[in-house]
Amino acid sequence: MFSFHKTPRLIASTCCGVLLASIPLVGAAEQTGRYGYGEPATDEQIAAWDIDIRPDGMGLPEGSGTVDEGMAIFETQCSSCHGSFGEGMGRYPKLAGGEGSLTEDRPEKTVGSFWPYASTLWDYIHRAMPFFAPQSLTDDQVYALTAYVLNLNYIVDGDFVANKETLPKVVMPNHDNFTWDDPRPVVNNDRCMKDCKEEATVSDSAAGKNLTPSTTGPLDEGITQ
Amino acid sequence: MLGKLRRLNQGVSKMALEESERLPSSERRRFLRSGLFTAGGAMVGGALAGIAPRALAATQYPPEIPSWTRTLGSGVVTDPYGVPSPFEKEVIRRNVPWLTADKISSISFTPLQHLKGIITPNGLFFERHHAGRPEIDPQQHRLMIHGLVERPIILSMEDLQRFPSVSQINFIECPANGGMEWRGAQLNSLQFLHGMVSCAEWTGVRLSTLLQEAGIKPEGKWLLAEGADGAAMTRSIPLEKALDDVIVAYAQNGEALRREQGYPIRLVVPGWEGNTHVKWLRRLEVGDKPWMQREETSKYTDLMPDGTAHGFTWVMEAKSVITSPCPEMPLTGNGIHQIEGLAWSGRGKVKAVDVSVDGGQNWQQAQLREPVMSKSLTRFSLEWKWDGTPALLQSRVIDETGYVQPTLTQLIEARGTNSIYHKNSIQTWQVNADGSVVNVQLS
Numbered sequence: 001m002f003s004f005h006k007t008p009r010l011i012a013s014t015c016c017g018v019l020l021a022s023i024p025l026v027g028a029a030e031q032t033g034r035y036g037y038g039e040p041a042t043d044e045q046i047a048a049w050d051i052d053i054r055p056d057g058m059g060l061p062e063g064s065g066t067v068d069e070g071m072a073i074f075e076t077q078c079s080s081c082h083g084s085f086g087e088g089m090g091r092y093p094k095l096a097g098g099e100g101s102l103t104e105d106r107p108e109k110t111v112g113s114f115w116p117y118a119s120t121l122w123d124y125i126h127r128a129m130p131f132f133a134p135q136s137l138t139d140d141q142v143y144a145l146t147a148y149v150l151n152l153n154y155i156v157d158g159d160f161v162a163n164k165e166t167l168p169k170v171v172m173p174n175h176d177n178f179t180w181d182d183p184r185p186v187v188n189n190d191r192c193m194k195d196c197k198e199e200a201t202v203s204d205s206a207a208g209k210n211l212t213p214s215t216t217g218p219l220d221e222g223i224t225q
Numbered sequence: 226m227l228g229k230l231r232r233l234n235q236g237v238s239k240m241a242l243e244e245s246e247r248l249p250s251s252e253r254r255r256f257l258r259s260g261l262f263t264a265g266g267a268m269v270g271g272a273l274a275g276i277a278p279r280a281l282a283a284t285q286y287p288p289e290i291p292s293w294t295r296t297l298g299s300g301v302v303t304d305p306y307g308v309p310s311p312f313e314k315e316v317i318r319r320n321v322p323w324l325t326a327d328k329i330s331s332i333s334f335t336p337l338q339h340l341k342g343i344i345t346p347n348g349l350f351f352e353r354h355h356a357g358r359p360e361i362d363p364q365q366h367r368l369m370i371h372g373l374v375e376r377p378i379i380l381s382m383e384d385l386q387r388f389p390s391v392s393q394i395n396f397i398e399c400p401a402n403g404g405m406e407w408r409g410a411q412l413n414s415l416q417f418l419h420g421m422v423s424c425a426e427w428t429g430v431r432l433s434t435l436l437q438e439a440g441i442k443p444e445g446k447w448l449l450a451e452g453a454d455g456a457a458m459t460r461s462i463p464l465e466k467a468l469d470d471v472i473v474a475y476a477q478n479g480e481a482l483r484r485e486q487g488y489p490i491r492l493v494v495p496g497w498e499g500n501t502h503v504k505w506l507r508r509l510e511v512g513d514k515p516w517m518q519r520e521e522t523s524k525y526t527d528l529m530p531d532g533t534a535h536g537f538t539w540v541m542e543a544k545s546v547i548t549s550p551c552p553e554m555p556l557t558g559n560g561i562h563q564i565e566g567l568a569w570s571g572r573g574k575v576k577a578v579d580v581s582v583d584g585g586q587n588w589q590q591a592q593l594r595e596p597v598m599s600k601s602l603t604r605f606s607l608e609w610k611w612d613g614t615p616a617l618l619q620s621r622v623i624d625e626t627g628y629v630q631p632t633l634t635q636l637i638e639a640r641g642t643n644s645i646y647h648k649n650s651i652q653t654w655q656v657n658a659d660g661s662v663v664n665v666q667l668s
Contacts, residue, residue: 034438037384041369041377049369049508052449052459052516091326102532107643109523114534117517124519127457131329134356134455177533178526184542186639187631191623193579193588200584200617202655203668206413213322215336215414215553216315
């Protein structure tokens with residue numbers, strides 16, 4: 001009887017001992033905000049991965065490139081998709097043109113007509129282009145391509161040399177047409193329940209437009225509806 | 226013949242034979258014969274046993290005894306990782322070939338018409354890649370946190386899993402969902418019209434925990450998240466949101482993230498544009514200003530009729546859609562039908578959903594099905610007696626902020642037809658007398 005009572009008590013005290021020991025540890029992490037996992041990132045590791053460029057030029061590396069140099073690289077590495085003058089082949093994006101089209105029925109949003117910052121061009125070409133071989137270009141090549149695409153859009157002259165001093169000073173034509181505060185909600189619908197409007201009339205129907213791929217059968221490239 | 230029988234016999238599973246050892250001999254003979262029937266298939270086994278007529282019956286329902294009741298099924302671990310029944314082979318993600326130049330930077334759509342409840346199965350979660358789906362070795366993958374922090378750190382995937390974990394159910398929607406329909410009704414399919422929304426239970430580490438580990442400097446106001454794919458996709462996120470409910474997720478519906486969803490880790494930014502939920506996450510940088518990346522300037526900004534554009538329109542506003550009936554799921558006859566659908570809001574919980582069967586003249590409040598969670602898909606349903614006459618079905622969600630889902634006309638009045646993104650207007654399904662359902666727009 002005695003030992004029967006004693007055993008649970010022993011277990012209980014062992015269990016509480018464990019609990020007590022672990023509480024300060026959890027508290028320590030909560031207090032300092034640190035678990036101490038992982039390893040410190042070295043300057044060299046950070047420099048190799050930190051590739052983002054900001055409008056104020058933060059992140060731009062040493063190096064430079066001219067419009068002419070850019071034209072030569074563009075012809076071999078970019079024109080197959082974007083066209084020699086950035087006009088866009090097939091459904092690949094246009095990189096030039098479209099000025100004044102933003103209020104039209106079919107706006108053409110390009111580097112020249114739409115992009116608010118030149119830094120974004122350097123950043124994006126460097127991180128993602130050419131499409132089939134991202135992050136394969138040298139910094140000088142990226143400067144040259146940036147200069148060329150800006151020149152295609154009449155934003156810089158043919159003698160422009162892109163580098164970390166000149167690029168942040170380039171003012172994009174559409175820069176002032178962006179707002180960065182979300183104005184929504186901009187629509188105020190009533191929660192009307194009865195007799196909310198006159199009879200509803202259909203203005204457009206997807207029937208018979210032959211744009212919908214099949215949603216049955218195997219995946220295919222065809223449009224069957 | 227005997228050789229053939231023996232070969233057939235080998236098809237009877239070992240476990241079934243062991244089971245039969247324990248039966249009385251008469252029972253055992255019967256058991257083995259039925260086993261033979263499984264192994265040999267209906268024709269051979271059936272002919273031998275003289276039960277062909279039954280096996281050949283055209284139907285399997287009463288009064289027939291189904292063939293699957295009189296045979297053994299396949300054993301455990303036939304599919305060590307389970308797959309859906311072959312009868313569900315149509316339930317797949319699909320793409321619109323004419324939409325993008327190739328499948329590398331492209332989109333696939335979730336088959337919402339087939340899904341039940343609110344959770345999207347992992348294999349059916351919609352895809353949006355900018356440079357294809359990378360194959361990442363988690364042993365080699367690292368997350369770097371640096372910038373305006375006290376202690377820049379590099380975390381392995383094991384390190385990440387040591388932090389306290391959280392699980393939350395959140396939808397992810399591409400802001401271009403429905404974006405093909407601004408200028409008119411084009412696509413006649415729920416899947417292609419609205420299938421760029423999916424919902425899962427995400428498990429991972431709170432971003433606030435990780436940022437605390439690195440120690441944000443007082444000047445820190447913004448966060449840049451970057452992917453490890455060929456697009457090295459980036460978005461700037463204000464720290465206020467980053468420290469609120471954002472998580473670095475490593476699991477989706479209980480298992481490791483799918484590669485299409487960012488394996489081994491992705492950001493989950495509840496209620497915000499899908500594009501901010503950076504997949505294949507490799508880097509988080511704290512800064513004092515936004516970076517104005519391509520994905521937040523050239524793309525994911527909303528062009529207004531006057532030629533100006535709205536940037537940083539992160540929140541996915543409330544939206545709902547009827548999933549049954551829909552073009553893929555027509556009505557099958559007069560009588561009582563359950564109109565069903567999905568509703569969600571990036572600003573919080575769904576408060577109510579109303580349904581109209583007359584194109585928005587009159588509305589009835591639908592029932593919300595539990596669970597109703599913040600920034601998650603929510604199911605609604607309404608019983609409807611269809612008399613076989615044409616109808617115009619609509620659903621309208623009201624979220625907990627009081628926001629009422631707008632009509633397309635209202636949305637176009639406010640935003641024009643060029644914004645591509647954030648088309649969250651009421652969907653109209655036209656029900657024809659034959660029960661077929663068509664995507665239409667109302668004037």
